[in-house]
Amino acid sequence: MMLSRLMSGSNRSLDLPCVCTVRLLDDSEYTCNVQRDAKGQHLFDLLCHHLNLLEKDYFGIRYVDPDKQRHWLEFSKGIAKQMRSRPPFIMCFRVKFYPPDPAALKEEITRYMVFLQVKRDLYHGRLLCKTSDAALLAAYILQAEIGDYDPGKHPEGYSSKFQFLPKHSEKLERRIAEIHRNELSGLTPAASELCFLRKAQTLETYGVDPHPCKDVSGNSAFLAFTPFGFIVLQGNKRVHFIKWGDATKMKFEGKTFHLYVREKEEKRLVLTFLAPTPEACKHLWKCGVENQSFYKLENSNQVRTVSSSNLFFKGSRFRYSGRVAKEVMESSAKIKRDPPEIHRAGMVPSRSCPSISHGLRLSSVPRTRRRAVHISIMEGLESLRDSAHSTPVRFSDHIDILTPRGSREMVFSDEAYTPCCSILPTPVRESNQDLSIGQQVNGTTCATKDEESELAAAPTAPDTETPPPALPGPEGSVQREPEPEQENTFLQSVLRLLAVTLCLLLALLLLLVVLAESDLELAFLRDIRLTPEFQQFHYQYFCPLRRWVSCKLHPIIRLIGS
Missing domain, CATH: 3.10.20.90 (Phosphatidylinositol 3-kinase Catalytic Subunit; Chain A, domain 1)
Known part of the structure; x- marks a missing residue:
């Protein structure tokens, strides 16, 4: 009972x-x-x-x-x-997947949803653009959400009541109001939203969802996936752009993410990055697999289960389960219904308007912090800790903006936004202001005052060019101190690693023999035998190997028996 x-x-x-x-x-x-x-x-x-x-x-x-x-x-x-x-x-x-051409979407309500997302990207600093482009995009938003300019409703400085970008300047606000007043009159909300999306899709960071990481040299970077390929951003420069057709494989091991790229003359390049945590690295890998499947494949029948490692029975396995972009477009073309009604939310003033009170954000989207200072890329990575993006570690080293050989370097503008994530208020810089993400002197990056305080607390790395300490010899000469204990420790570590590897291989071989040859009907063994992966391994690899071994051993057994 x-x-x-x-x-x-x-x-x-x-x-x-x-x-x-x-x-x-x-x-x-x-x-x-x-x-x-x-x-x-x-x-x-x-x-x-x-x-x-x-x-x-x-x-x-x-x-x-x-x-x-x-x-x-x-x-x-x-x-x-x-x-x-x-x-x-x-x-x-x-x-989740930005349409390569928003104008090709079938329904206006879908374009409106994409418009709301890209507007959020612009507001949170993920959409990298010049100040002139930012002013035009903001003016399109203003036209879409408050309509034509009306002197009776829109007094001087009306554009300063709204927050379109991470940080505004008076010059930018005047330019936004000028474009809205003189160039966009008569545009309907739908037409303004479409113009906004057409302009946004021409920007290099359209659809970017940045993942903070480090490259193999320890330099901070952002990895991101776009409708057209994989990009790597360092500072306000794009140092790598890999088309989806050239990315042959993605895998991860712990916090290390590897991207295999096909180059000319059948050469292969491997890009390696370090994520803040293993969980962040796995999330990065999954996003890459899904984006490549969605944008690259012709149909969903080509989707295959991928593994994070080449070893048998090791690593994570993942499979994209949706339709691909080409199938989505073909399905959209078949939609036949009356256009649904769109309830557009009017723009709410977010600054200099005490009568408006904002509700608290949900816990999954932390409150945006506002700072009226120039923000370096290192501060940007630090501020990601409270965001809904991948949780980064604290980077306290200098950041050099490097351009690998053969990659395409592109500076977006002297007034560019840093490619930060959802809660970072990236300032809009005037043309007469210093734009550096840490000023560069002779190719190295100089930290700002806030960065210097972080660097002062960080331990100093040992100088690799300094020789080990020396001791005076019996005749006053200089001799280096021998290190027999370190050599013995290293040899012991290598031998221990070889012994563990050998034991694991023997255990794996024993497990395969038990699975393939024994009649044990244990539940977990039966479940493994029924998996498609094991059956494929058994018939394609184990059985031929068993026949080959049997053929080689049969003459020896006959000779011994005779």
Whole structure:
């Protein structure tokens, strides 16, 4: 009876619904109840039905786990198992795959959703652009959300009431108002949004979702995936751009991420980066696999399960489970319905307007911190700690902006935004101001005052050019101190590593023999035997190897028997 009570209690707990709160692109919230065993696809379908959205493959649901690591919700898995926390679950509805050509989208409501996402990217500093381009983009937003300029409604300085960019200057605000007043009159909201997207898609960082990391030299960088390929940003320069067709493989081991690139004359380049944590590296790898599958493949039948390692039974396995971009466009062309009504949210003044009170952000999207100072790339990485992006470590070394041989270096502008993440207020710099991300002197980076305080607290790295300490010899000569203990320790470490490797290989060989040849019907052995990967290994590799060994040993056995 006690067992039945326990089972009934567990069944009741599984039947209890979970509360999910999803923050939408217009900062409104959608709350619903789902069963504890519901999969991510169920919640996503509820959201798209609520938004009346049919071209939904470009979007996804993002959440942050208890360790502050960001994830995309996998639709084929249960929600509760992925969240690793107790309800209510807090998530965000965001653009996951940016359309290569927003004008080619079938429905206006889809373009409006993408417009809201790119507007957020501009506001949070992820969209790298010149000040002149930023003014035009902001003017399009103003036209889309408040309409034509009206002297009776829009007094002098009206554009300063709104926050379009991470940081404004008076000159920029005057330019935004001038473009809105003189050049955009008569544009409807839909036309303004389309012009905004057409301009945004021409920028190099359109669709960029930056992942902070370090290169093999220890220099800070951002990795990002765009509709056209993989890019590496250092400071305000793009040092690598790899088309999706040239990226042959991605894998990770711990915190190390490897990208294999096909070059001319059948050469292969391997780019290696260090993520802040293993979880951040795995998230980076998954994002890369999904983006490459979505933009590169012709159809979803070409999608294959990929492994993070080449070794058998080792590493993470992942498979992209959605449709690819070409299939999405073909499906969108078949949509036949009356255009749905779009409820556009009017722009709310966010500055110099005490009558407006802002509600608190959800815990998954931390509050933006405002600072009216020039912000270096190192401060940007540090400020990511509280954001919904990958949690970085504290980088306290100097940052050199390096351009590898053969890569394309491109400086976006002398008034460029740093490619930071969602909560970093990157300042807009005037043309007569110093724009450096740490001024460069003779090719090295000089830290700002805030950086110098961080560098002063950091331990000084040993000088590799300094010889080891020397001792005076018996005749006054200089002799280096022998290091026999270090050599013995090194040899012991190598031997220990070889012994462990040999033991692991023997254990793996024994396990394969037991799996393939024994009749043991243990549950975990049976589950392994039934996996497609093991069956493929058994018939393609193990059986031919067994026949080859048998053929080689048969004459020897006959000779011994005779």
